[in-house]
Amino acid sequence: MSTIYLDNNATTRTAPEVLDAMMPYLTEFYGNPSSMHTFGGQVHKKIEEAREQVAALINAEPEEIVFTSCGTESDNTALMSAVETLPAKKHLITTRVEHPAVLNLCHHLGRKGFRTTYLPVDMLGRLDPAALDKALDDDTAIVSIMFANNETGVIFPVEEIALRLHEQGVLFHTDAVQAAGKIPLDVKKTPLHMLTISGHKLHAPKGIGALFVRKGTRFHPYIIGGHQERSRRAGTENVASIIGLGKAAELARTNLEEEISYLGRLRDRLERGLLNSCPHARVNGDIASRLPNTANISFEYIEGEAILLRLNEFGICASSGSACTSGSLEPSHVLRAMGVPYTAVHGSIRFSLSRYNTDRDIDTVLEVMPGIVNELRELSPFGRSIPEGSGGQTKEYT
């Protein structure tokens, strides 16, 4: 049985071109880029080439890119830098639907005496920039708002927010882990201060990330030690992965428009097909402003883990915001923040696509999913009590 991988917001396959670019630096060219000799120097040059490739993806300058170990480290670095460089300011602003890399750090800082404001979202997962204005005050050290949500794919108005904050001189970081490589990002047009990228979400390996730090932004390193990354991130570089991230960024930039169109078509086919064949399915998130690869669909009155494990029997990999998949007992904080009703929140499935998915993958999901949904509804005590008609955005979508 072949695997149909539709969980690309969790991680992506390392692109073969990326692997090819990395291999010499795992084998033949093993010099330390900090060494003075030519053997290390050639590795250093390759890292700088990767820096240019990553910078080009977001229209930044190469010296504005700091390589880190992952998206979480980049997020933590951005927030902790603000806390260190603005010690008098004790207020943080973020959203209720951030990734735990930001959210849990804010909870942690909250316990350390910082005031934290968590901006709400509406039922489509949208953020109202006006709510930010009300939350801001002179004590605000940093605003950290994600570019696109990992669960629903909903894109936040980061450009508008950045412009507002720029006028007020407030430090702004965005976690663009899910957006980078999937939609155009331009830090020249968007006056934000810091932006997070994670390699394994765009076909580079796991364990490599980057943080864009705009020139002139006051910065304090999170990992302290040697002088690597111009003293902004100590530690010997993860050379091969940095080179892989560079190659992945180049591939993403080169093929961006084509992939947006390809993935959007596949995603819409999948979504329409599921909504048409599975009664009481609803899309979670704003369908007007979403990543092209993400569909978050709730199958009401059944539970997400059960759906996932049935899909697993067909080799289909997806993800769920249901509590039972995570070891936690609470369903997705994102869907709860959106006010998704309990009839739907437990049965949410996230399908996230990549360039390696095909129409045949979509055909298979559309073939098996109605049967799975029917079987689980037959099992459910709520099966008989399901009201007529559909909820969510089904009608709006079609």
Next chain:
Amino acid sequence: MWDYTDKVKEAFLRPKNVGEIENADAVGEVGSIVCGDALKLYLRIDKATEKILDARFQTFGCASAIASSSALTELIRGKTLDEALAVTNQDIADFLGGLPAQKMHCSVMGREALEAAIANYRGAPIRKTDAERVVCKCFDVTEEKIRRVAMDNHLTTVDEVTNFTKAGGGCGECKPEIENILAAIWSAQPPLKPLKPKGMTNLQKIALIQEVIERDIRPLLQADNGDVEIVDIDGNRVVVALRGICSGCSMSEVTLKSIQDKLRELVSDDIVIQESR
């Protein structure tokens, strides 16, 4: 992904006794869509003998919840109501070859549905009343339930209580209160040693004997350059061969007796050890 046993997977993918019983003699309903799992148990009961002729279920929930429901119906079919009431949530978990710790609440839900159904049949009031104090507001768990499940399952930590009841698994505000409840229970009565599994099938008993020998006996013998191997298991008779330094040792009778004692302690009182000759 959860580390489910093959039995859990099988019972989830091909659950037995699914559906309603029309005009059932008893119905037990627990859980809710808000909490994320719910079970409705239907019983057909022979009124003269109080024997459960048929048991069926409908479950909203994860793989463990569905598998636990299926296991429950298999365990209670053919039993009298009193015999069925002796089935514990641990019996349900054991029937499935175990559940992940965080999923034990699914087996508790099975046991609760059984109690509710039998109470329904006997016209007894259901256990939870408005008068009971809710400790965990996120999952609507009462103090009485925490006490009962903690005592039934010898739970001594808040995490264990959360795994078995969900209490404390939401906002977490009730965790100090759960800790107080546990302290009150076990200060009055120390936790009992877990009882041996009851009502095992032959396959379950064989699996447990193998597990105990691998986990609790072989490492000790191997540490002294000895070993033991299972040759056969026939009912309560476990035939073993001593290996290494244990083979031909003058103390082999003592070794065999200690193996038998351990198996009697952890598996069943009627285990008899024999050495293969």
